[in-house]
Amino acid sequence: MPTEPRAIRPDARRNRDRILVAAAALVAEQGTQASLRDVARRAEVGLGTLYRHFPTREDLLAALLGRRFEELAERADALAATAPPERALTDWLHEFTLGAAAFHGLPAALLAALHDPDSALHASCDRMRTAGGRLLAAAQQGGLIRPDVTPVDLFALANALSWIADQAPTLAERSDHLFDLVLDGLRARG
Amino acid sequence: MPTEPRAIRPDARRNRDRILVAAAALVAEQGTQASLRDVARRAEVGLGTLYRHFPTREDLLAALLGRRFEELAERADALAATAPPERALTDWLHEFTLGAAAFHGLPAALLAALHDPDSALHASCDRMRTAGGRLLAAAQQGGLIRPDVTPVDLFALANALSWIADQAPTLAERSDHLFDLVLDGLRARG
DNA sequence: ACTCAACCGGAACACCGCTCCGCTTGTCAA
């Protein structure tokens, strides 16, 4: 029988945490393209250590974002239970676009991960797509949203709105307005 | 009196042309982030030569795209003269989104350049914004498009649509559909 | 033929992602 894997060594766990703290700070400052060497330096950890804990950049990002996405998925269910369908959809979408703009460069990483099953972010993207898809289906059921909008359309547009906002501060100011414009396009004609 | 600058030396002109040919090919293959070393190599030119002719990557891109944007601006005027306002706007916007997706990574460069007067692409972006702005104003005059849409909104959304399309082939297939959705959001309610 | 500005090529520097391997350290059995 396969031997039970030993518990994680405390020093390893400590290093992992240090890396996450350093990465959170650096990615918040410089975006998803922050230098991994800098992350290791700030964490006071060897480069090899960083790569062992997080073999790819996506792995690191996924660890950084895991909790946040978890909450967003739960939030979708909560909204579905408490708000009318259209309101639930728009509110959740708004929160998602804010979350996707958390780090500079994140929207691009998310949209790319949706179509790359090997990406560490793929699972999170999938969860967001289906969570949004449920809200979308409910709103379409009520005839409020065009029936030819797919969950992937929704995910792409939401990320695109986040992308616009993180291209320039000037555009970020217009962000809510653009959100309204795009959402209007999704509504069924009255 | 200031001496007339001498004519460009033919060897310099030849190198410039070689660089542009090589860059066009490489950027078409690999996107706006293609290695400048590779461009120089393919052009059989020293790296210093490339940087002298095109001090920044944007300079090179601008040289590559200059003609194309020129034509797009003229096309806007032509459409304004021959097609009804809404049709002119949507057709031109569609052509622009195709043009902005000419190279991988181009939408990001364009949207960034709009707010960076120092970028070599800034002039082209500005021209596109005003060209689109004229068509937009005409359509708004006719009550066809929401009055609270600005030329910058238009530019941002068009680039965002191009951005979606160049993130993944799967999304590119959906591109026309997304274009319709977003454009619907710009229309005034009937 | 001479001069000199214009032009050229590529070495050099600092940084990057990523791999690999010799050394250290925690853990557990004897």
Add this chain to the structure above:
DNA sequence: TTGACAAGCGGAGCGGTGTTCCGGTTGAGT
């Protein structure tokens, strides 16, 4: 307690990048 060994560690090293800089070359005007 001690020894052995898996797990973990750090960083040198490789091949790539953008960018600067400068000694040599070349074309054009006198």
